[in-house]
Amino acid sequence: MPSPIENLVTRRVEALPKGLQDHIHRAQSEARLLAQRHRLDMEKTLLATLAHDVARAMKGEQLLERADELGVSVHPVEHQVPLLLHGPVGAELLRQVDGLEDDEIYEAVCWHSTAHTGLGDVAKAVFLADKMDPHKAHRFPNIPRIRELAMETLDEAIVQFLSDEMTSLIASGGLVHPASVDARNALLLHLQEKAAS
Ligand SMILES: [Fe+2]
């Protein structure tokens, strides 16, 4: 039997545009592979992936309004690129309105666009599964490499993705979210320490 929070998330997803629902289901297929490979809690990983884009259909202005209502602090980079708020706003809607209590699902939804330091494996898998949607291949040409890495180690795959993404953002004069910079540094330091030990 689905849990009350699963029912609420499903209801939110069913109200999203069809194209977005299709993306969510493709991301779930990728998340299933990652959860199997890395022995993650399957039910939780799939529910977090189902939930990750509940606020993705909101326009920038609405995201800024909802962020204000829900008490989400807005970084100047997010003021400029409000789309980056769909993770935090979605996570707070689930927590404050739907009664989500699971911190792993919360952080997976909150940080699926930018990544963040200290994420657990469920959040790492959701971050990668979202990017591994085959329909995003035109946006992320390095995805075959990310997919290969993700089947080995989630951390290396995230570092590779963030490095590629930042390189391309910087080349086009774009803003880089500080959470992505911090996440990449922390993961790189962790991988270096692991390699040295
Ligand atoms: Fe998203």
Ligand SMILES: [Fe+2]
């Ligand atoms: Fe997504």
